[in-house]
Amino acid sequence: MASTRSKSPRPATRPLRQESRHNPPSAIAIAALILSIFAIVIALYAVYSSIAYEQLNMQKLAASTNTSVSAPHPTLAGIDTPLNNTELSTINNASDSYFEIAGQMYLNGSIANQVLPNYVTLPNGSFVANGKQSVIYLGSITCVFCGENRWAMALALSRFGNFSKLYKGYSAIHDSDVPTLYWNASNYNISAGMDTGSFYSSKYVNFIPFEDEAPITGGFSIQPLQTMQGFVNQTGNSTKISAFNFILGLQNNANTLFQGTPYTIWGNAMFAGADAVDFGNSTPTGATLALSSMTHADVLNQLRTPNDQFAWTEYAAADMYIAGLCKSLNNTAPVCSLPAIVMLEKK
């Protein structure tokens, strides 16, 4: 039976009576949008300016590496230039009295900058090669803290041996571009590499540096540990390979983990990071570092005749490294008998 029921007409869907009133956005809403757009513009400008700055730095680098052209700091003037005899003598022949005075200043709280004597005694002993204790350094030429800390390291090592050569260097341009020392003439414009050389000799210690290399015109950059190991293995030098493997072996211990550069081992004492923050006569409050405005000559002049907080901090930082190493040497080196060093060892 067919349905005779007819469908009731669908009630007309009453359209919504919409009275639209277009409310223009308020000034505040527009300001909020403008702020957001501004943020995008700034970000785009930042990327553009970084690219442009990079290109400009490459031009400056090309100019500054021309030995006949003297480019002013803060470009890379004189990079990889060896220190002359006078400059080298500032490091090698620094007076023991400076180390003593700086050590006493640290002990009586007269050092304005941060000096960080925080080291860990290696649980399984030190790295010994050729019958000598070792100083092992893992850093990067692009690292600003490595840059400021190499001065103190060089001073400390000078108490146990002698540098026949040191080189003028800089930390990365985008990482404050501070003047520093290189242990060896560095490949500062290769994409990635590792420098393991130095011109240091000592009857007390081996100095084994591992310096990660990256373009100095960029920012801070570092290779993974495994990549560094590959570079070290390529040297074919058994002492260097063993020393780097020693570092890798320490990564199983939470107290000796590698968490940035510089990473240094002084005998049985491992310093995870710089042992001082020395960028001028006081700790910087902002991103501007006084050291980045100094030249190598400025730094060496201050180290030659220390009379400001910057220089005394460098000597105090060197004292920390010396104290850490002296323990491993059973105080056989003459510098270990300095009263300040003896007191620092006890701390």
Place this chain on the structure above:
Amino acid sequence: MQSRKTLRTGRIGAFATVFREPRYIAIALLGAIAYYFVYFIIIRASNYGIFLITVPLYLIYAIAATSGILLALSAFSIAKSLLSLKAGTAGGIASAFIPSVGSMVATCACSYPILGSFLFFLGVNAFELSSIVSVISQYELEATFLIVVVNMLLLFYYSGRIARAEGLKHAGKSPFRVKIKRL
């Protein structure tokens, strides 16, 4: 008789709706300031007390500003129950999480104790950490810029959801209404 008015809200209208109330302007401003201080504190803690940044400062400002605005949008959506509580909360969490991530990226300098501790906590070992840091250090600027873009996309997304929810509300419909087919 006053007819119901429908606020034709687009994304601009969503911002207008949110920032018409001074408290949300205050939330945005205070949030931006707070997020900037997150950066400041983390960067200083990672660099021996020095505010040493390796990315342009205005990128950090941009992240703080956009995160503050995102926080205001999230607070608005939660307060007005326009979206589900979950969605609104997610926006608030994102606004806090993104500056924290950004600060880890921006502070990826020679020494990275905070980033290292955080990743060690997640179970990353020293070798994996060095690989992560290597990548971050190479693409620090791009990563920070990307964080700004992510924030902008989140602002776009949440403003759109607020706009749609506001539009439905003023049309007399529940923002959670499911379409029902009329037979």
